[in-house]
Amino acid sequence: MKMESKMPGVVLTPEQQKTRRQRNIAIGLAIGGFALLFYIVTIAKLGPGVLNRPL
Amino acid sequence: MDTRPETVKMSFISESHIGATQSYPVSIARPSDYVALLKPRVMSLVIFTALTGVLISPVHVNPVIGFASLLAIAMGAGASGALNMWYDSDIDALMRRTQRRPIPAGRMRKEDALGFGLVLAVLAVMTLGIVANWLAAALLAFTIFFYVAIYTMWLKRSTPQNIVIGGAAGALPPIIGYAAATGEISLACMALFAIIFIWTPPHFWALALVKAEEYGRAGVPMLPNVKGADRTRRDILLYTLLLAPLGLVPWLMGFASLAYGVIAVSLGAAMLIFSARVHHNRTGSKADRCAKQLFGFSILYLFLLFAEIASERFIAILAANLPGLSP
Numbered sequence: 001m002k003m004e005s006k007m008p009g010v011v012l013t014p015e016q017q018k019t020r021r022q023r024n025i026a027i028g029l030a031i032g033g034f035a036l037l038f039y040i041v042t043i044a045k046l047g048p049g050v051l052n053r054p055l
Numbered sequence: 056m057d058t059r060p061e062t063v064k065m066s067f068i069s070e071s072h073i074g075a076t077q078s079y080p081v082s083i084a085r086p087s088d089y090v091a092l093l094k095p096r097v098m099s100l101v102i103f104t105a106l107t108g109v110l111i112s113p114v115h116v117n118p119v120i121g122f123a124s125l126l127a128i129a130m131g132a133g134a135s136g137a138l139n140m141w142y143d144s145d146i147d148a149l150m151r152r153t154q155r156r157p158i159p160a161g162r163m164r165k166e167d168a169l170g171f172g173l174v175l176a177v178l179a180v181m182t183l184g185i186v187a188n189w190l191a192a193a194l195l196a197f198t199i200f201f202y203v204a205i206y207t208m209w210l211k212r213s214t215p216q217n218i219v220i221g222g223a224a225g226a227l228p229p230i231i232g233y234a235a236a237t238g239e240i241s242l243a244c245m246a247l248f249a250i251i252f253i254w255t256p257p258h259f260w261a262l263a264l265v266k267a268e269e270y271g272r273a274g275v276p277m278l279p280n281v282k283g284a285d286r287t288r289r290d291i292l293l294y295t296l297l298l299a300p301l302g303l304v305p306w307l308m309g310f311a312s313l314a315y316g317v318i319a320v321s322l323g324a325a326m327l328i329f330s331a332r333v334h335h336n337r338t339g340s341k342a343d344r345c346a347k348q349l350f351g352f353s354i355l356y357l358f359l360l361f362a363e364i365a366s367e368r369f370i371a372i373l374a375a376n377l378p379g380l381s382p
Binding site: 010012015016019020022023025026034037040041044045 | 081082083084085086089117119120123126178185186
């Protein structure tokens with residue numbers, strides 16, 4: 001524990017923190033968009049039959 | 056599970072940089088830098104020509120599937136752009152036109168561009184395969200491979216015919232679009248391929264005439280640097296002489312109207328005039344101006360030809376599907 005407190009680790013500059021946050025948001029939006037795209041494509045490929053399956 | 060505090064875990068990345076706030080290689084790339092890697096202007100041309108390929112297909116395409124297919128093709132084009140910028144960052148730094156790109160400008164590491172490009176390429180090919188079909192996906196994979204490995208890594212730095220052969224990569228999107236819609240390849244989409252393929256050399260050589268000094272400084276063997284400006288002007292004219300009649304093929308094959316034929320004749324004649332002016336004016340600022348005009352007009356030429364085909368087909372599809380519009 002003593003050693004840990006002495007090690008500052010990687011300290012990001014404000015610019016690095018800002019751009020990392022922007023990248024994280026962009027990645028999140030891209031993944032969300034991709035998931036939504038595949039959901040819509042799945043519905044489009046299955047057509048109305050998606051609701052017409054045996055339970 | 057690693058239960059060490061975050062600071063200790065991160066210190067294993069590079070012991071020598073612990074606590075160094077300025078020198079630690081953490082990226083400062085913004086999302087806009089990643090967008091720049093995709094070469095958005097090239098991507099827009101790819102989307103447009105691929106859309107034309109989809110529209111000339113004789114089958115009904117579900118709009119959602121069509122949109123997703125175009126998105127996957129666009130992603131593939133973007134991946135090619137990113138991988139091109141990864142490999143070419145050394146020569147990009149030497150040319151004014153490209154030195155503000157994310158890697159030469161120092162905002163992004165080469166490895167980040169490589170990783171981004173590879174992930175995007177795999178995602179694009181898999182998505183197109185799942186959404187459309189595997190023929191289209193294979194064609195997209197081939198296009199990315201051809202652009203990155205054959206053109207960027209090999210031809211670009213080794214032969215003045217680089218953009219003649221490499222132009223095949225830029226000409227493939229209409230074939231991919233057609234294949235995504237139908238699962239096959241036809242003569243019609245091959246005709247669109249041929250138009251872009253023959254259009255590419257005069258388009259790029261017009262730019263190369265103006266930027267010859269920059270290409271020379273970067274060691275890229277463009278035709279004006281290797282064979283001279285006069286030979287380049289002659290070849291521009293020869294390719295344009297091929298291109299002008301080739302532009303008529305969509306009308307002759309019957310998948311574009313007479314109106315398209317008239318537009319193709321007019322635009323082809325204009326391309327020939329611009330090329331003849333480049334051929335004729337060989338010195339001074341007028342020579343540069345003529346080359347720039349040809350470069351600018353060549354973009355308009357391709358855009359208008361494909362826009363006419365796409366809009367004709369789009370109107371025909373609308374007329375067939377909207378009640379009240381169908382005959």
